[in-house]
Amino acid sequence: MRGRVFLWCAGGVLVTALAAGGVWWNWFRAPYALADSPGVDVTVRAERSRYPDVRETAEDVDTLVRVYVQRLGAGDAEGLTRLAAPSYRGAEAAAADTVHTYGKAASGHVEVTVLEGVVDYLNPIxxxxxxxxxxQELLLVKDDGHWWLALGEGDPAGGA
Incomplete structure (x- = not known):
């Protein structure tokens, strides 16, 4: 009898752990990541500010801006389109224009400065x-817990 209770409890713990892992994987993990190549040379820093949230935002957007520079340097307009905020339309044309304008420049060192934002879900860089x-001045939009590029046309406060 004790063995069955133990197995039942262990099974419950395992199911709970798997559910928690699934929630983490889908909710907290960024929906974008650096590819294996090309390599990027990017420095992300916060603008000097009396507000500590600027430094925190710089840490939060680090992966997004590195992926942005990588896709830009690779000439990957489709990859840039996938970084656009969910509520934005026309991201394909905007991404192609961005690759045309800045693509070659992204193969060298890139400095990204996170500027003070007015609200916590919009941040200029x-x-x-x-x-x-x-x-280049870009606006980053936070939606569903992740940062995105304001690429194309849309209301940055509109959400998905």
Missing amino acids: RVTFEKTGQQ
Whole structure:
């Protein structure tokens, strides 16, 4: 009898652990990641600010901006489109234009400065491409717990 109770409890713990792992995998894991190549040379830093949340945001958006620079340097407009905020439309054309304008510049060192945002779900960044001296201002949008690019046309506060 004790053996059955133990197995039943162990089975319950295993099911709970698997459910928790599934929630983490789908909810907290970013829906984008760096590919194996090409390599990127990106520095992400927070603008000097009296507000600590600027540094926290810089840490939060680090992966997104590295993936952005990687897809840009690879000329991967389709990959950039997948980084667009869910509520944005016309991301395909905007991504193609971005690759055309900044793609070659992304193969060198890139400095990304996270600027002070007005609200906690919108944050501007400045991307400086050292290879060409070009600068780009981008808006990042937080939706469903993840940061996205404001790429195309849309309401940044609209949500999905």
